[in-house]
Amino acid sequence: MSSISAIQRLRTSSKAQYRFSIAVRMVIGVILIIFSVFPILWMISASLNPTGTLATQTLIPRNMGLGNYRELLTSQTFPFWTWFGNSIKVASITSVLSLAITTVAAYAFSRFRFGGRQTMLKAILLINVFPNLLALVATFLMISQFGDVIPALGLGTHTSLILVYLGGAMGVNIWLMKGFLDTIPRDIDESAMVEGASNWQIFTRLIMPLLRPILVVIAILNYIGTYGEFVLARVLLRSNESYTLMVGLQIFAGAQISQRWGVFAAGALMGALPIMIIYLALQDQIVGGLTQGAVKG
Structure with a gap:
């Protein structure tokens, strides 16, 4: 019985480690995606901003348009x-x-x-x-x-x-x-x-x-x-x-x-x-x- 319990604990520990590693990879992946995509989104937002200045730049501008x-x-x-x-x-x-x-x-x-x-x-x-x-x-x-x-x-x-x-x-x-x-x-x-x-x-x-x-x-x-x-x-x-x-x-x-x-x-x-x-x-x-x-x- 003790050997069976040890094997079960080992399997449970392995599953937990696997899930943790997957979670860490996902978090790192999301951070890298945000880091890569954010400058592009910022430029797209700036190009659609009707005021067209750095002082009024926001990620989601109001009254977006193609004036620029x-x-x-x-x-x-x-x-x-x-x-x-x-x-x-x-x-x-x-x-x-x-x-x-x-x-x-x-x-x-x-x-x-x-x-x-x-x-x-x-x-x-x-x-x-x-x-x-x-x-x-x-x-x-x-x-x-x-x-x-x-x-x-x-x-x-x-x-x-x-x-x-x-x-x-x-x-x-x-x-x-x-x-x-x-x-x-x-x-x-x-x-x-x-x-x-x-x-x-x-x-x-x-x-x-x-x-x-x-x-x-x-x-x-x-x-x-x-x-x-x-x-x-x-x-x-x-x-x-x-x-x-x-x-x-x-x-x-x-x-x-x-x-x-x-x-x-x-x-x-x-x-x-x-x-x-x-x-x-x-x-x-x-x-x-x-x-x-x-x-x-």
């Missing part, structure tokens, strides 16, 4: 749609070009053996260890001098900004793509070569279809990083018409943030929508591509 959105979309002083279009253009072009260059370079590093290969890979990795801000002054001076020779590559142009973005993202993307390529068996290449296929045919017809998960990951990460980048865009762009959305919103906020907080909140929310939609639609492919590229098989 109408003012944002029709303002002549702060051209939201121009900034939004500039961000879409710069992010899209950067993503496409970076994807093309990264794929070809990573394929060469993964499949070919040539002098200086390891040195170049280590150099690419070493360069990306240093923060981009360390090269900010040098980048500014270089682009400024380029503009004296080729105005299309000078300060205030989207072309110069795209070129800088391409250089900054190349290292990480090459290593990420190479890691994924290393998981693809070389037997595929060798079998195709026996059949008389060239390296270009192997790359375009056999390897590229297998790269779809990592291509999606790199394209999305490039797009999100470029779309939301602020520092380089603020330094290199000069005119109100050339600003990207992040720069435009910062200038707007610096000018009248306390008086037009509601309009700023509306702009921030609308600017975040494309990234939110992309991530929610493709989050499974992002996680899957990163996982496959990180594990060598």
Whole structure:
């Protein structure tokens, strides 16, 4: 009887511990959800607040309306749609070009053996260890001098900004793509070569279809990083018409943030929508591509 009672007490204790651990996890989960969601709810509330100032900001405003959105979309002083279009253009072009260059370079590093290969890979990795801000002054001076020779590559142009973005993202993307390529068996290449296929045919017809998960990951990460980048865009762009959305919103906020907080909140929310939609639609492919590229098989 004593042994049976001990077993029952042990089971009861185990159930109590399990329930307690579940309760603790739920409490922590709720706290994290509130911590994550509250800033978004606060911004939504601010964008719907008709008074539109920081002094009158409350979580549930009275007489909610879309006046801040109408003012944002029709303002002549702060051209939201121009900034939004500039961000879409710069992010899209950067993503496409970076994807093309990264794929070809990573394929060469993964499949070919040539002098200086390891040195170049280590150099690419070493360069990306240093923060981009360390090269900010040098980048500014270089682009400024380029503009004296080729105005299309000078300060205030989207072309110069795209070129800088391409250089900054190349290292990480090459290593990420190479890691994924290393998981693809070389037997595929060798079998195709026996059949008389060239390296270009192997790359375009056999390897590229297998790269779809990592291509999606790199394209999305490039797009999100470029779309939301602020520092380089603020330094290199000069005119109100050339600003990207992040720069435009910062200038707007610096000018009248306390008086037009509601309009700023509306702009921030609308600017975040494309990234939110992309991530929610493709989050499974992002996680899957990163996982496959990180594990060598």
